[in-house]
Amino acid sequence: MSDPGEFARILAENERYTESFDRSALTAAPLAGLAIVACMDARLDVGEALGMRIGDAHVIRNAGGIATDDVIRSLIVSEHLLGTDQIILIGHTGCGLLGADEMAIRAQLAASTGVDLDIPLLSFDDLEASIRASVERLRKHPWLKVDKIHGLVFDVATGRLHQVT
Amino acid sequence: MSDPGEFARILAENERYTESFDRSALTAAPLAGLAIVACMDARLDVGEALGMRIGDAHVIRNAGGIATDDVIRSLIVSEHLLGTDQIILIGHTGCGLLGADEMAIRAQLAASTGVDLDIPLLSFDDLEASIRASVERLRKHPWLKVDKIHGLVFDVATGRLHQVT
Numbered sequence: 001m002s003d004p005g006e007f008a009r010i011l012a013e014n015e016r017y018t019e020s021f022d023r024s025a026l027t028a029a030p031l032a033g034l035a036i037v038a039c040m041d042a043r044l045d046v047g048e049a050l051g052m053r054i055g056d057a058h059v060i061r062n063a064g065g066i067a068t069d070d071v072i073r074s075l076i077v078s079e080h081l082l083g084t085d086q087i088i089l090i091g092h093t094g095c096g097l098l099g100a101d102e103m104a105i106r107a108q109l110a111a112s113t114g115v116d117l118d119i120p121l122l123s124f125d126d127l128e129a130s131i132r133a134s135v136e137r138l139r140k141h142p143w144l145k146v147d148k149i150h151g152l153v154f155d156v157a158t159g160r161l162h163q164v165t
Numbered sequence: 166m167s168d169p170g171e172f173a174r175i176l177a178e179n180e181r182y183t184e185s186f187d188r189s190a191l192t193a194a195p196l197a198g199l200a201i202v203a204c205m206d207a208r209l210d211v212g213e214a215l216g217m218r219i220g221d222a223h224v225i226r227n228a229g230g231i232a233t234d235d236v237i238r239s240l241i242v243s244e245h246l247l248g249t250d251q252i253i254l255i256g257h258t259g260c261g262l263l264g265a266d267e268m269a270i271r272a273q274l275a276a277s278t279g280v281d282l283d284i285p286l287l288s289f290d291d292l293e294a295s296i297r298a299s300v301e302r303l304r305k306h307p308w309l310k311v312d313k314i315h316g317l318v319f320d321v322a323t324g325r326l327h328q329v330t
Contacts (some may be wrong), residue, residue: 002198002251007315010253013216014326021324023208026260033167040223040239043188045209051178058205061226063239069284070235074205074228077286080274081261086167088175089317096193096246109245115307119234121242137225139311142280152232159186161179 023054028082032056034144035078037134038090039065043156050088050161058084064097065090066122067134075144085146087138090161091131092154098124127153131164194246197221200243200311204230208321215247215326216250223249224269229262230255231287232299241308242311249312252303255326256296257319286318292318296329 003009034057038046045057046052058078060071067089078084100123110116124130137149138144151165168174174201198223205210211217223243225236232254243249265288275281289295300316303309316330 002249002313006197006199006251007253007313011328014214014324015288016326017214017216023324024322026208028206028208028259032171035170035205037172038202038329040225040243041193042220042222042224043191043193045212045219047212049182050175051177052175052183054210054213055207057207057209057289059224059226060205060228061224061305062235063225063242068238069236070227070233073233073284073286076274077261078205080270081265085168086171088172094193096242100246105245109241109308113310115305117308119241119308121238136195142278143274143282143284145278148167148172154190155191156269159183159188159193161176163176 003143019124026055030055030057030082030084033083033085035060035075035087036090037065037067037071038065039088039092039095041092041095044092044154049154049159058082063132064095064122064124066130067137072077072141074136079144079146087146089131089134089138089151090154091127092156094156095127097121098127099125128164135165141160191220193238195222195247195249198248198250200225200240200249200252201255202227202230202232202236202252204257204260206257206260206321209255209257213322214319223238223247227236229260229287229289231295232302236237237306237309244309244311251313252311254296254299254303254316255319256292257321258292259321260292262286263292264290293329300330
């Protein structure tokens with residue numbers, strides 16, 4: 001549950017942030033030529049976990065860290081407009097979509113909102129298989145020419161990345 | 166352009182990261198009840214710019230910070246599976262999609278790859294209008310019940326957030 005003053009606090013934190021901000025020399029093209037695709041999970045700080053600094057990498061995140069159409073759109077922009085040539089895709093242990101009973105959740109949403117929608121939540125039953133499938137989709141996409149694509153698991157208990165593919 | 170040793174360096178950086186990692190008490194539910202939607206831009210460190218700490222917020226990012234179907238899927242998971250009740254959506258100055266000649270880019274991709282695909286890149290001509298349209302889409306979505314939704318611009322030259330809606 002968010003605090004009622006949370007938004008005001010964020011604006012105040014940002015005001016403080018601007019006082020030491022000095023990245024005006026950076027351009028839109030990531031310095032490390034890297035695009036990272038990861039789950040939205042709050043426990044994963046992509047920059048810290050991968051030793052990235054500001055300006056190094058595009059960061060694309062969604063529920064599950066899954067290579068959806070929108071992730072592919074973003075990667076096309078990343079590679080062809082902004083010159084990235086390496087992709088790292090990251091799933092993680094303890095993901096809310098792992099083993100979720102998707103049909104039950106959707107039925108409950110339809111009942112509680114009174115609106116029945118066909119929105120797949122993309123739950124999955126095998127974390128490493130999900131990562132492999134996403135990486136495979138990226139490797140095969142005709143508009144993604146980048147040949148360095150890795151898939152990793154982030155362990156939320158230890159912070160460790162484990163290479164899957 | 167990424168360095169050939171970049172991936173090995175990342176794994177080494179992560180090994181060092183695990184040595185001081187101690188977030189094993191955190192769960193999947195974000196502590197601040199917050200979901201952040203932002204552009205993938207490398208110059209935007211969402212955590213730093215908003216004064217967020219690890220575990221505070223879901224972070225959903227794509228090219229443009231646009232409320233696509235996949236962002237809505239992620240926000241449904243965020244709200245209904247993991248209890249967030251506030252959304253902050255962030256676009257930024259100097260976005261690669263701002264004013265991009267989308268049809269020319271797609272024609273060039275079709276020519277260089279030999280495969281013609283209908284993949285809208287979602288370029289836009291007015292940053293604030295784009296943010297307002299995205300926020301409006303979220304506010305109207307029947308499966309998103311969260312009533313606190315703000316739209317902000319991040320200035321890549323100063324680090325400052327500016328509220329649009």
